[in-house]
Amino acid sequence: MECVLRVESLSKSFDGVPALLNVSFELKAGEILGVVGPNGAGKTTLINCLLGLVTPSGGRILYFGLDLFRERSRVLQQVNFASNYVALPLSLTLRENLRVYAHLYQVPSPEERIKEVLELFGLWHRRDEPARKLSSGQMMRLCLAKALLNRPRVLLLDEPTAGLDPEVAHRTRELLKDLRRSSGLSVLITSHNLHEIEEISDRLLIIQAGQVRAFGRVSELLARFGVEDLEDLYFRLIS
Amino acid sequence: MSARRIWAIFLRQLYLYRRSLTRLLDVFYWPTVDLLLWGFITLYLERVGQKMPHYVSFFLGGLILWNILLRAQQGLSVSFLEDVWARNLVNLFVSPLTIREYLLGLLLVSVFKVSLALFLMSFLAASIFGFRILLLGLWLIPMVLNLCALGWSIGLITMAAILRFGQEAEILAWALAFLFLPVSAVFYPVSVLPPWLESIAHLVPSSYVFESMRAILLEGEIRSSLLLEATGLNLLYLLGSYLLFEKVHQEALRRGTIPKIGE
Numbered sequence: 361m362e363c364v365l366r367v368e369s370l371s372k373s374f375d376g377v378p379a380l381l382n383v384s385f386e387l388k389a390g391e392i393l394g395v396v397g398p399n400g401a402g403k404t405t406l407i408n409c410l411l412g413l414v415t416p417s418g419g420r421i422l423y424f425g426l427d428l429f430r431e432r433s434r435v436l437q438q439v440n441f442a443s444n445y446v447a448l449p450l451s452l453t454l455r456e457n458l459r460v461y462a463h464l465y466q467v468p469s470p471e472e473r474i475k476e477v478l479e480l481f482g483l484w485h486r487r488d489e490p491a492r493k494l495s496s497g498q499m500m501r502l503c504l505a506k507a508l509l510n511r512p513r514v515l516l517l518d519e520p521t522a523g524l525d526p527e528v529a530h531r532t533r534e535l536l537k538d539l540r541r542s543s544g545l546s547v548l549i550t551s552h553n554l555h556e557i558e559e560i561s562d563r564l565l566i567i568q569a570g571q572v573r574a575f576g577r578v579s580e581l582l583a584r585f586g587v588e589d590l591e592d593l594y595f596r597l598i599s
Numbered sequence: 600m601s602a603r604r605i606w607a608i609f610l611r612q613l614y615l616y617r618r619s620l621t622r623l624l625d626v627f628y629w630p631t632v633d634l635l636l637w638g639f640i641t642l643y644l645e646r647v648g649q650k651m652p653h654y655v656s657f658f659l660g661g662l663i664l665w666n667i668l669l670r671a672q673q674g675l676s677v678s679f680l681e682d683v684w685a686r687n688l689v690n691l692f693v694s695p696l697t698i699r700e701y702l703l704g705l706l707l708v709s710v711f712k713v714s715l716a717l718f719l720m721s722f723l724a725a726s727i728f729g730f731r732i733l734l735l736g737l738w739l740i741p742m743v744l745n746l747c748a749l750g751w752s753i754g755l756i757t758m759a760a761i762l763r764f765g766q767e768a769e770i771l772a773w774a775l776a777f778l779f780l781p782v783s784a785v786f787y788p789v790s791v792l793p794p795w796l797e798s799i800a801h802l803v804p805s806s807y808v809f810e811s812m813r814a815i816l817l818e819g820e821i822r823s824s825l826l827l828e829a830t831g832l833n834l835l836y837l838l839g840s841y842l843l844f845e846k847v848h849q850e851a852l853r854r855g856t857i858p859k860i861g862e
Contacts, residue, residue, distance in 0.1 A: 404858075
């Protein structure tokens with residue numbers, strides 16, 4: 361399988377304090393990679409580096425063989441992101457918000473695509489309402505709609521289901537699996553919900569104190585460490 | 600460089616203003632209040648001080664041109680703050696948008712705001728006080744461009760401060776331009792300033808613009824050398840403020856502070 365994201369010896373320190381230390385992994389086409397670790401493990405710093413929001417202290421990030429920091433616009437054209445902690449402007453309607461991002465990502469036939477993604481997340485009937493009228497779960501769905509607007513090859517999700525009710529969270533996971541199957545979408549997802557990560561991920565990256573503690577297929581890792589499920593594996597590695 | 604991405608930044612602000620009465624009021628209300636207040640004060644001064652028959656053109660010309668600088672600056676820095684307040688910076692900066700495209704989009708917003716303010720104030724000044732800004736003739740064009748350029752430089756410095764120090768620095772978006780007001784000699788000639796302030800005024804491009812405006816309105820004299828000096832200084836300041844913003848942006852990427860702005 362084609363490698364769409366390769367991270368080589370990625371390091372980042374803030375004022376001399378290391379946040380990431382020699383992190384290396386890869387994401388293949390059509391793969392879902394779950395990233396777990398305790399608070400302060402470096403998950404958010406990792407995602408911020410992968411999005412070009414933080415300049416690494418060392419190492420390389422290659423998307424589709426292109427260096428993120430040398431070919432930023434070209435790379436980010438094919439990547440997108442959603443997080444429970446990042447909103448969209450509340451004063452704009454759902455359609456206006458997506459129209460702005462459709463232009464930013466140079467989406468062809470933007471109005472058709474906006475309709476598609478809003479329908480996908482059950483928000484089409486609210487298209488002309490300001491985003492401030494959405495609940496937190498609906499806002500997350502709007503952010504996910506924005507994240508799929510440009511038909512990304514790589515999707516980075518930072519705790520995307522944190523604010524969603526169980527049913528919508530389940531539908532979101534199913535949707536990601538469908539998209540992976542139908543369009544070869546590759547997803548890197550962080551979550552504190554270990555059951556969710558176990559259910560959805562093909563491979564797993566466990567990090568602690570900025571270092572990779574384990575990386576591999578979920579079944580292989582369970583077998584290697586002789587544990588029953590991800591929760592056992594997590595506590596064995598992290599404690 | 601993508602024109603479509605630049606348009607997206609303009610469109611985002613346009614949608615915002617279209618839906619917000621308070622923001623629209625900010626565009627129309629203050630220029631109107633300023634103009635009416637100063638217009639009637641100067642009418643009164645003209646009546647009691649017969650020796651100075653040019654108060655109206657003097658003050659209203661200065662006021663309209665000063666608003667151009669102010670609106671140009673706020674077109675950049677307040678629009679940037681809108682993205683900070685909406686916690687939208689991360690979404691913008693992880694898109695393919697480049698910093699130059701973002702700044703050009705905000706410049707477009709700034710030009711739009713300046714055009715609205717200029718049109719509104721010129722219309723009110725002509726219809727209520729009989730003052731026509733077009734008396735400045737074609738020289739109005741380099742004057743407006745120079746004032747916009749200084750407004751953009753101040754706007755870029757404000758944005759750099761917000762990027763570096765976070766929302767604590769947002770007061771600069773409203774306050775910093777006013778630091779230039781006394782030394783811009785908007786309502787009086789540079790020569791009335793004390794010597795130490797006069798030497799500072801010579802470093803401020805807007806002081807040359809207002810001096811040349813007075814020369815045209817009061818003496819009918821065109822002093823193009825003043826506008827040339829203003830243009831030279833503005834080019835220097837625009838380059839300097841852009842480089843400062845670029846450096847602060849790189850530093851923000853290194854320090855990882857962009858996702859935290861607005862929290």
